[in-house]
Amino acid sequence: MEKPFVLHMLTTAKNLSPFDVNMAVDAGWVTPIPYINVEPSEVRGLVQDVIFSRSPKGLKKTGIFIGGRDTKQAMDMLKTAKNSMVPPFEVSVFADPSGAFTTAAGMVAAVEREMQNKFDSSLQEQNVLILGGTGPVGQVAAVIAAQAGAHVKLVGRQLDKTRRIADLCSQEFGKGEITVDAGADADKAEFMQTTDIVFATGAAGIELLSAELIAAAPQLKVAADVNAVPPAGIAGVDPFHDGDPLPGSGSGAVGIGALAIGNIKYQAQIRLLKKMIDWEEPMYLHYDHAFQVAREYIKAKD
Numbered sequence: 001m002e003k004p005f006v007l008h009m010l011t012t013a014k015n016l017s018p019f020d021v022n023m024a025v026d027a028g029w030v031t032p033i034p035y036i037n038v039e040p041s042e043v044r045g046l047v048q049d050v051i052f053s054r055s056p057k058g059l060k061k062t063g064i065f066i067g068g069r070d071t072k073q074a075m076d077m078l079k080t081a082k083n084s085m086v087p088p089f090e091v092s093v094f095a096d097p098s099g100a101f102t103t104a105a106g107m108v109a110a111v112e113r114e115m116q117n118k119f120d121s122s123l124q125e126q127n128v129l130i131l132g133g134t135g136p137v138g139q140v141a142a143v144i145a146a147q148a149g150a151h152v153k154l155v156g157r158q159l160d161k162t163r164r165i166a167d168l169c170s171q172e173f174g175k176g177e178i179t180v181d182a183g184a185d186a187d188k189a190e191f192m193q194t195t196d197i198v199f200a201t202g203a204a205g206i207e208l209l210s211a212e213l214i215a216a217a218p219q220l221k222v223a224a225d226v227n228a229v230p231p232a233g234i235a236g237v238d239p240f241h242d243g244d245p246l247p248g249s250g251s252g253a254v255g256i257g258a259l260a261i262g263n264i265k266y267q268a269q270i271r272l273l274k275k276m277i278d279w280e281e282p283m284y285l286h287y288d289h290a291f292q293v294a295r296e297y298i299k300a301k302d
Contacts, residue, residue, distance in 0.1 A: 003058050004030045005277060008050050010038045010077070011067040019099065020067055023266075027273035029063065038068075043077050044084045051089040059091050063276040066095040071136050072172055073097070075286060082284050092276040094285040096269060100136030104201075105290035106264030107137070107224050108144045110256050111197055113298050114222045114243050118254055124149035126221075129195040131155050131188065131209060132202020132233070134165045137226055140287045141199050142169045146178035147288075150197070153181040155188055192217045200225040200233030211235040211248050220246075220253040228258035268294040 007029035009016055016034040024032045035046065047064065054062055066077050074097035081093045096102050108123070115121045128145045130138045133154035146152045146169070154169070156162035159182065166182035174180070183191055192198075192213050198220065200208045204227050214220065214235060223246055227233035234255065236247035242260035246253040268290045275283060283289075 003054070003061050005061045005063075006031045006033060007063045007065055007276075008033050008035065008046070009065045009067065010035045010043070010046065012038050012040070012070070012073060013068055017067055017099070020065065020096070023269050024065065024273055027270050028277050029273065040073060040077055040080065043080045047081050047084040048086070051085060051091060056088040059089060060279070061277075062091045064091055064093040065273075066093065066097070068097040069136070071097055071100055071139050072168060075173070078284055078286060085282065090282040092279050092283040092285070094272055094276055094283075096286075096290070098136050099265065099269070100140050101287040102265045102269040102272070102290045102294075103226060103261065104137050104140035104144055105268050105287055105294040107199060107201075107226060107256070107261045108141055108148070109291060109294035109298055110242075110261055110264055111199075111222045111224050112148070112295070113302070114254055114256065115197075118243065119221050121221075122149070123197075126150045126196040127194050128152045128197045128199065129155060129188070129191050130199045130201060131185070132200060132206070134162055135201060135203075138199065138201035139165060139169055139173070141201060142166070142180045143173045143178065144287060144291050145197075145199075146170075146174060146180055151181075153183050153191060155183045155185055155191065157185045159184045189213055189216070192220070194219065196221050198223045198234065200227060200237075202227070202233060204229035205231065207231045207233060207235060209234045214246060214253070215248045215250060217249070217253070218251055220249060220251045222254055222256065224256040224261060226258050226261055228262075232257075264294050264297060267297045271297065
């Protein structure tokens with residue numbers, strides 16, 4: 001009897017994301033198995049139960065997905081999973097907590113495309129402001145943009161918390177090779193005077209950037225908003241905007257909305273899930289791989 005494709009889906013939350021389950025099935029994982037309320041200390045035992053239950057050949061049809069809510073925790077669990085393999089008993093593992101890795105990758109890749117197409121430029125040396133940046137998507141977008149050469153500033157309501165998150169991005173995710181700065185939300189009008197790119201990654205239904213601040217921004221080029229729930233996170237950005245002119249911008253900025261970003265996020269996630277089905281060597285996938293795949297999708301589409 002032919003063995004089915006089985007994806008063991010781990011989350012530290014009380015529920016596994018239905019979005020991730022649907023994505024897994026659509027990608028070809030016939031049998032997604034949920035594990036909820038997983039403690040990080042349990043990862044090693046779960047992984048080794050997975051790998052020793054099938055032959056090395058059978059493990060080609062076996063994978064592990066790591067969800068949850070916390071980006072650092074997910075990366076730590078991914079590392080633990082990798083260290084728990086016993087060659088040749090190995091499987092591929094993909095971490096994407098709250099969809100943050102693929103969402104951030106889709107956002108940054110979409111902005112990079114607009115910088116190239118509309119401004120004949122790249123992310124290199126651009127000033128990036130991330131509003132509502134202390135959450136999972138903001139954190140990962142900061143790391144990806146900084147790794148691409150941008151000058152990144154995270155902005156949050158609580159400056160102490162924002163500084164801690166910025167340091168996490170620089171040191172933990174960036175391994176000290178990048179610098180992510182922190183700023184207070186109260187100072188965003190000042191920051192907008194030197195901002196080239198804005199990411200709005202805060203909670204749904206909260207306006208983070210007003211029309212007045214957009215009109216007063218002298219060098220703004222691209223504004224991207226992951227919020228699809230009214231009001232928009234960035235004034236004037238419609239969820240369907242995909243490089244459309246940003247209303248009221250005197251600098252000629254364009255906007256990218258949540259649904260345009262979501263399409264790239266979807267493509268990145270489903271492609272990585274499919275990669276796990278067809279692998280020669282085990283893969284340990286996270287935000288770097290998501291950004292690479294998002295870029296590839298955009299290049300092929302354009």
